Amino acid sequence: MSGPSDFQPSNPALQWIERRLPIMGLVHSSFVVYPTPRNLNYWWTFGAILSFMLGMQILTGVILAMHYTPHADLAFKSVELIVRDVNYGWLLRNMHACGASMFFFAVYVHMLRGLYYGSYKEPREVLWILGVIIYLLMMATGFMGYVLPWGQMSFWGATVITNLFSAIPYFGESIVTLLWGGYSVGNPTLNRFFSLHYLLPFVIAGVVVLHVWALHVAGQNNPDGVEPKTEKDTVPFTPHATIKDGFGVACFLLLYAWFIFYMPNYLGDADNYIPANPGVTPPHIVPEWYYLPFYAILRSIPNKLAGVIGMFSAIIVLVFLPWLDSAKTRSSKYRPLAKQFFWIFVAVCILLGYLGAQPPEGIYVIAGRVLTVCYFAYFLIVLPLLSRIETPRPVPNSISEAILAKSGKAAASIAVALVAASALFLGSLQDARAEEGGPKPPANKWSFAGPFGTYDRAALQRGLKVYKEVCSNCHGLSYIAFRNLAEAGGPGYSVAQAAAFASDYKIKDGPNDQGDMFERAGRPADYFPSPFPNEQAARAANGGAAPPDLSLITKARSYGRGFPWFIFDFFTQYQEQGPDYVSAVLQGFEDKVPEGVTIPEGSYYNKYFPGHAIKMPKPLSDGQVTYDDGSPATVAQYAKDVTTFLMWTAEPHMEARKRLGFQVFIFLIIFAFLMYFTKKKVWADSH
Amino acid sequence: MTTASSADHPTRRDFLFVATGAAAAVGGAAALWPFISQMNPDASTIAAGAPIEVDLSPVAEGQDIKVFWRGKPIYISHRTKKQIDEARAVPVASLPDPQPDDARVKAGHEQWLVVIGICTHLGCIPIAHEGNYDGFFCPCHGSQYDSSGRIRQGPAPANLPVPPYNFVSDTKIQIG
Numbered sequence: 080m081s082g083p084s085d086f087q088p089s090n091p092a093l094q095w096i097e098r099r100l101p102i103m104g105l106v107h108s109s110f111v112v113y114p115t116p117r118n119l120n121y122w123w124t125f126g127a128i129l130s131f132m133l134g135m136q137i138l139t140g141v142i143l144a145m146h147y148t149p150h151a152d153l154a155f156k157s158v159e160l161i162v163r164d165v166n167y168g169w170l171l172r173n174m175h176a177c178g179a180s181m182f183f184f185a186v187y188v189h190m191l192r193g194l195y196y197g198s199y200k201e202p203r204e205v206l207w208i209l210g211v212i213i214y215l216l217m218m219a220t221g222f223m224g225y226v227l228p229w230g231q232m233s234f235w236g237a238t239v240i241t242n243l244f245s246a247i248p249y250f251g252e253s254i255v256t257l258l259w260g261g262y263s264v265g266n267p268t269l270n271r272f273f274s275l276h277y278l279l280p281f282v283i284a285g286v287v288v289l290h291v292w293a294l295h296v297a298g299q300n301n302p303d304g305v306e307p308k309t310e311k312d313t314v315p316f317t318p319h320a321t322i323k324d325g326f327g328v329a330c331f332l333l334l335y336a337w338f339i340f341y342m343p344n345y346l347g348d349a350d351n352y353i354p355a356n357p358g359v360t361p362p363h364i365v366p367e368w369y370y371l372p373f374y375a376i377l378r379s380i381p382n383k384l385a386g387v388i389g390m391f392s393a394i395i396v397l398v399f400l401p402w403l404d405s406a407k408t409r410s411s412k413y414r415p416l417a418k419q420f421f422w423i424f425v426a427v428c429i430l431l432g433y434l435g436a437q438p439p440e441g442i443y444v445i446a447g448r449v450l451t452v453c454y455f456a457y458f459l460i461v462l463p464l465l466s467r468i469e470t471p472r473p474v475p476n477s478i479s480e481a482i483l484a485k486s487g488k489a490a491a492s493i494a495v496a497l498v499a500a501s502a503l504f505l506g507s508l509q510d511a512r513a514e515e516g517g518p519k520p521p522a523n524k525w526s527f528a529g530p531f532g533t534y535d536r537a538a539l540q541r542g543l544k545v546y547k548e549v550c551s552n553c554h555g556l557s558y559i560a561f562r563n564l565a566e567a568g569g570p571g572y573s574v575a576q577a578a579a580f581a582s583d584y585k586i587k588d589g590p591n592d593q594g595d596m597f598e599r600a601g602r603p604a605d606y607f608p609s610p611f612p613n614e615q616a617a618r619a620a621n622g623g624a625a626p627p628d629l630s631l632i633t634k635a636r637s638y639g640r641g642f643p644w645f646i647f648d649f650f651t652q653y654q655e656q657g658p659d660y661v662s663a664v665l666q667g668f669e670d671k672v673p674e675g676v677t678i679p680e681g682s683y684y685n686k687y688f689p690g691h692a693i694k695m696p697k698p699l700s701d702g703q704v705t706y707d708d709g710s711p712a713t714v715a716q717y718a719k720d721v722t723t724f725l726m727w728t729a730e731p732h733m734e735a736r737k738r739l740g741f742q743v744f745i746f747l748i749i750f751a752f753l754m755y756f757t758k759k760k761v762w763a764d765s766h
Numbered sequence: 767m768t769t770a771s772s773a774d775h776p777t778r779r780d781f782l783f784v785a786t787g788a789a790a791a792v793g794g795a796a797a798l799w800p801f802i803s804q805m806n807p808d809a810s811t812i813a814a815g816a817p818i819e820v821d822l823s824p825v826a827e828g829q830d831i832k833v834f835w836r837g838k839p840i841y842i843s844h845r846t847k848k849q850i851d852e853a854r855a856v857p858v859a860s861l862p863d864p865q866p867d868d869a870r871v872k873a874g875h876e877q878w879l880v881v882i883g884i885c886t887h888l889g890c891i892p893i894a895h896e897g898n899y900d901g902f903f904c905p906c907h908g909s910q911y912d913s914s915g916r917i918r919q920g921p922a923p924a925n926l927p928v929p930p931y932n933f934v935s936d937t938k939i940q941i942g
């Protein structure tokens with residue numbers, strides 16, 4: 080890309096433009112004829128995957144912003160309405176929320192690839208530093224985006240992270256006030272976070288252009304870490320790299336779609352389905368998984384200021400990497416020691432991530448400190464030392480020579496990775512769940528589980544009956560409208576039935592022309608009313624604890640599954656923690672408090688409720704609700720039916736999600752195969 | 767780039783390229799659909815557009831009220847005998863948008879004119895009981911409508927539209 084392009088379009092109109100703005104020449108030289116090292120492996124496609132994900136996040140983000148309301152009173156509701164009412168809103172939201180995780184996953188692979196193959200070394204230092212800047216911007220953007228839904232985790236995450244700045248001596252408090260725009264995290268904070276969350280991706284895109292520019296000046300690094308010398312070492316970017324990247328993106332899309340369609344809440348925190356409440360803090364405040372290693376470093380240093388400095392230095396140290404590692408050999412492929420330390424470093428990062436998700440107590444704190452030391456030691460001791468003492472293996476003279484000598488060396492690094500992964504498994508089998516005590520809710524069989532799960536219509540109708548006759552005395556369903564009862568994928572009522580159901584309810588409306596509030600019969604467009612006029616009244620009627628709204632209860636009450644399980648859950652698609660929990664709590668009441676357990680006055684013993692003292696009296700007993708379809712009138716059946724119903728109220732479009740997901744998967748698999756064979760054809764000529 | 771091995775199977779190779787390209791095009795086009803479809807009114811907006819009922823009993827002769835349906839102002843005028851006669855006296859053929867008055871009101875309820883109060887020129891809201899024709903006047907660019915809501919003068923090309931409505935009882939209508 081150095082020097083003026085010799086690209087000349089044949090069309091005179093294009094020639095006219097090209098003479099005045101040589102943009103086609105730029106594209107041609109950067110993305111068509113650009114010489115690409117021919118030994119690039121698939122770790123190099125993550126650059127393209129990242130460009131794709133950035134585009135995806137901007138596109139879905141711009142669209143979500145069309146439906147989102149950045150106001151403390153409305154933000155949570157607007158997100159819920161996006162998912163429930165906007166056409167394909169659930170899809171766009173999942174794409175954006177899971178997309179953030181995919182983006183970070185890809186950037187970590189991209190960074191580790193750079194680390195392993197020495198892509199930061201001379202002459203690519205600026206390229207690397209630009210990358211670190213992009214990563215910092217991504218972290219800021221991701222954090223502010225997570226705040227926007229204004230759930231419990233959003234609110235408390237924002238509080239905790241902004242409070243980091245209060246560690247700064249002298250100015251800390253004023254800086255935090257400046258960030259908040261108030262006395263605490265509140266509406267001004269949300270407003271500015273929204274503005275910045277919208278702005279920063281475009282800044283990222285700008286730095287990405289610089290990053291790619293710097294890349295094209297220095298040329299791409301490659302797995303052997305030798306610069307291309309002759310024509311034989313390279314292939315033209317198009318079609319070779321283009322098709323290979325295309326195939327990489329297609330495979331990545333399969334993973335992405337798995338999350339979007341089958342595991343949309345896998346990476347999220349259940350507490351974020353509870354609206355932000357400045358008066359109650361969740362038991363554990365945990366950031367999104369991609370910040371966990373840094374969060375662990377923050378917590379393992381017992382001094383506030385030092386912790387913050389430690390956390391930020393963990394990222395800033397990357398900037399100095401080109402000078403910390405002064406080894407002449409670029410690629411760890413030819414550095415036997417560096418290779419091993421690299422994998423140890425990867426394991427350290429993953430373990431730190433695991434610790435970041437654990438409560439900061441006992442063994443976790445000690446382990447966190449040890450690993451924090453290891454993390455910094457890798458950059459500050461191991462790499463500088465290695466570059467002095469290590470004798471690298473001989474590097475091939477050229478890329479084409481390296482290709483000819485290619486053998487099964489890859490197996491070694493895979494073996495090391497496997498060892499690291501299994502060490503992870505063994506190292507953390509003692510489960511963090513133990514400390515919460517009490518039995519775990521038993522796993523039920525739900526008709527809606529799995530990739531082809533659908534709601535049992537009869538159970539939905541019975542569940543609605545139980546809700547109406549029992550639960551609705553205390554709990555509202557404020558995100559469900561009567562019209563939803565007649566929608567596809569719901570209890571299967573007709574429009575007329577839903578309207579008739581609605582008209583049984585008295586809805587407060589007004590003010591009318593006389594300025595008075597009045598009551599009228601419910602209409603399909605109305606939402607299920609809450610039995611209390613406001614939260615204070617609900618509290619007063621229930622001994623101080625406001626009964627939560629039930630629209631999201633099955634999402635907001637899921638429990639963590641602990642280390643080994645969450646890995647299996649990814650494959651088995653186990654997403655039913657919430658319903659399992661709700662149905663267990665409904666059945667977990669016991670009249671006799673067991674020996675040795677004391678519960679406060681005015682509360683009831685429940686086997687499955689955390690702490691076992693629940694304020695809600697036993698709501699269900701056998702025979703309480705009559706079923707006309709012959710189903711047993713037992714507590715177990717009621718619990719199952721009402722939980723099914725509440726699952727539907729939490730996600731009315733679940734069936735559409737799974738159905739579309741199946742179609743998308745069929746398409747993507749076929750597409751990935753086609754891409755693979757096309758890629759093989761294109762590359763067949765150049766080996 | 768063409769070597770013997772690939773030139774051997776030109777058709778197979780071409781088929782692969784075309785199939786991959788076609789799959790990419792189909793996938794891309796299908797993926798566009800949700801991105802476009804989200805701009806359409808959402809379910810709560812559609813539900814809020816359900817029919818409304820309006821009680822006419824408080825509207826005296828010569829008066830009119832404005833109600834909103836689907837975000838649009840609807841004028842309901844209780845026309846006087848004079849207004850009805852004026853509207854019926856005009857030769858229909860002479861109108862820019864010819865329409866007899868009885869096609870614009872419900873038979874047996876001639877005193878009630880129900881129109882969407884949005885000027886057919888560029889969408890401003892005309893003022894009732896103004897202008898030269900005892901009807902509506904749009905101040906923006908000077909369109910004048912008569913007591914039947916028909917365009918008589920000015921740049922607007924068409925009569926004020928009549929929304930779908932019907933009489934539930936003598937003093938109650940349902941719009942929508």
Ligand code: FES
Pocket residue numbers: 885886887888889890904905906907908909920921922
């Ligand atoms: S909009 Fe009414 S006259 Fe132009």
